[in-house]
Amino acid sequence: MKTNTQQLQDFSTQVRRDILRMVHAVNSGHPGGSLGCTEFLVTLYQELMDRKEGFDMNGIGEDLFFLSNGHISPVFYSVLARSGYFPVSELATFRKLNTRLQGHPTTHEGLPGVRVASGSLGQGLSVSIGAAQAKKLNNCNHLIYALLGDGELQEGQNWEAIMYASAKKVDNLIATIDLNGKQIDGTTDEVLNMGSVRAKFEAFGWDVLEITAGNDIEAIIAGMTDAKSRTGKGKPVCVLLHTEMGHGVDFMMHTHAWHGKAPNDAQLETALAQNYTETQSDY
């Protein structure tokens, strides 16, 4: 179902509420990056990806998404649930004993929508490349989408994968980098300055484009539509998505402090008040 921008905005607000309530309920989890990627994942699942009804692991005949920075599981789970992969009520089990919604995403408990475990960083791009190669072998013209954190690029396996994807012309792959400039110990520049991520990807032979307003739904649609148009041309496509960690909650923005910290009761109330929508229906 194609939706208009306002609907996607409301959807995002609902997802933001889910994220905040999920991490608050268990006093753990990663709200910062989750909030920063909310518009992107909502737009991806609700507008951009060609998805089949239901879930099967092989995913032949549909676009597939892989989350490499698995710690932003709250946004992933909320978007999956609200896109119909499992009951929204199950979000209440996040990080609790016997849940399918483990702290980091996994296939181990059979949660529909998840195709590989992630959390130990740096592995998702390689898996995405493998899935993209399988699509080519199966003569399936659908795309593979991957999301990686920017801090995650410090993991060496990514650069093996980045080198491979261009050398082997894996051009049915769009890898998006959540360029929020922050990681656990501070800004990415402070922790390990990576210089120009764009120049690095280009030097490795990727077709790179940027979405400078990474929390703006129309900008995401325009940028990702452009990215889709660049697939199938012999190069893997990289989208540098400039986002704001903690987006939508004023006291969580412009800091890395909320990378892996849950709000307390008062903070939750404040945050939810900033994310009110008339169409909301909390789990």
Next chain:
Amino acid sequence: MMRNWKLHWHKIILKHKATTRIMKKYENTGSKDTRSGFGAGMTELGQKNENVVALCADLIGSLKFDDFKKNHPERFFQIGIAEANMIGIAAGLTIGGKIPFTGTFANFSTGRVYDQIRQSVAYSDKNVKICASHAGLTLGEDGATHQILEDIGLMKMLPGMTVINTCDYNQTKAATLALADHHGPTYLRFGRPVVPNFMPADEPFVIGKAILLNEGSDVTIIATGHLVWEALIAAEALEAKGISAEVINIHTIKPLDEEAILKSVGKTGCVVTAEEHNILGGLGESVARTLSLNNPTPQEFVAVQDSFGESGTPEQLMEKYKLNNQAIVEAVERVIKRK
């Protein structure tokens, strides 16, 4: 042809039963390297199963991937010297129904990429076959950097991982074929040197099922990989000394055929395990655990005594590190005294 050949075997077995020996069934039919058995298996799988794909990290010749690459270039992935990426790509290829076989040296197949295997393959229950050549000391002159002696332990500790260590060319080929029909993450370990090829080519390979090579009553020798042939030679030497040794070929270390082990040890009352691996974390420890839980039994270990390897010829190394038939005989003599 095959049927006649089998009858021929039965005659030999019957003949030797008269002298309580059946191990002559297992004669060296011409020495070959186990990795060539893997290559032959891959060649056959390439023809039989279009979902089988192969990945290699710059070691096509060493892994005997040449035929598969030539016959099925679209299903062969040269990853370059990037093993972590290879494991991840293999995991991704399963999503779409492919059956990936990765190939590199055992060291680079396991220790180098442990976390990739752990998260993207084992925890994610991906149908990836991690195929590892040049395992153990018999890699030889390259020395300890390449001679991994910890890989069985690393792999068997991963929940859901099947761990196989084959003993000769025929068994390695049979195991390779069997992997394609088995769903789940698997580690297949084989080696570089040319060694006796003694398992019958038509011996069924059943994952998790031990093979009784020689019946005996005084001691059970449980061997895996290159030590299986040494165990057969040891059994012959022991017979000359009046010791009747039962020899079990454990090709699957996980899941371990506990029933076969307990049945044999129940009869013999003592056991020697033999493997080209560190004494910590290998087959011996798996057997010891089984026995301690079910039937505490004296056990001696033929294994590397918690050290790294070094440069040398395979034969020199197996002698220096006491991983040969003489070492097995000595271990049997020790363990029998402890009964």
